[in-house]
Amino acid sequence: MPCCNSCMRDRPVHETFNGNNYCETCASRQLSTCSDCEVRFDSYVGHDYNVDGEMVCHGCGKNYFYCETCDSRHLIEDRYNQYCCNACRIVLETQLIKPYNYVPKEPKFYGKAPFFMGVELEVECDADSEVNTKAKQVVKILGDFVYLKNDGSLIDGFEIVSHPATLAQHKLLWNAFLDNPPK
Ligand SMILES: [Zn+2]
Ligand SMILES: [Zn+2]
Numbered sequence: 321m322p323c324c325n326s327c328m329r330d331r332p333v334h335e336t337f338n339g340n341n342y343c344e345t346c347a348s349r350q351l352s353t354c355s356d357c358e359v360r361f362d363s364y365v366g367h368d369y370n371v372d373g374e375m376v377c378h379g380c381g382k383n384y385f386y387c388e389t390c391d392s393r394h395l396i397e398d399r400y401n402q403y404c405c406n407a408c409r410i411v412l413e414t415q416l417i418k419p420y421n422y423v424p425k426e427p428k429f430y431g432k433a434p435f436f437m438g439v440e441l442e443v444e445c446d447a448d449s450e451v452n453t454k455a456k457q458v459v460k461i462l463g464d465f466v467y468l469k470n471d472g473s474l475i476d477g478f479e480i481v482s483h484p485a486t487l488a489q490h491k492l493l494w495n496a497f498l499d500n501p502p503k
């Protein structure tokens with residue numbers, strides 16, 4: 321009896337792909353034509369989407385990546401880092417407080433190896449209207465040593481994240497901030 325290798329039922333073979341038989345139901349459910357290379361593939365085994373959101377085979381999927389920041393697909397060469405495309409990066413650079421998943425492309429290291437530490441300091445303001453003013457004051461004092469991020473656990477605040485630095489460098493770099501923190 322003809323047998324579908326997918327549902328294992330004795331059904332007429334509708335299509336044979338990669339040495340496996342598919343009944344009509346299984347073929348229409350699982351087999352797709354890649355919209356980039358036009359090759360048939362089993363979408364249950366692996367598939368991806370291209371920039372236009374059309375289904376592509378696993379191989380063609382390697383040309384694309386998903387940007388979490390703008391929630392869409394881009395060609396690999398438009399990738400800035402793991403979380404972000406180049407277009408989003410331009411927007412991000414101008415943002416005072418970055419999204420929670422922001423990571424700088426290159427961390428700056430302050431001091432000499434081997435021991436580096438980072439600080440994440442959560443700041444809660446009295447009101448939402450104060451957040452931007454306080455954030456500007458923090459950046460004015462700490463400069464490029466830190467970047468600011470949103471944090472879901474804060475109500476009207478942000479997180480100050482330092483670049484990696486040795487203990488000696490932290491003691492130096494935080495001085496101005498600790499001596500005169502924004503009030
Ligand atoms: Zn079947
Ligand atoms: Zn393909």
Ligand SMILES: [Zn+2]
Nearest residue numbers: 387390405408
């Ligand atoms: Zn993006």
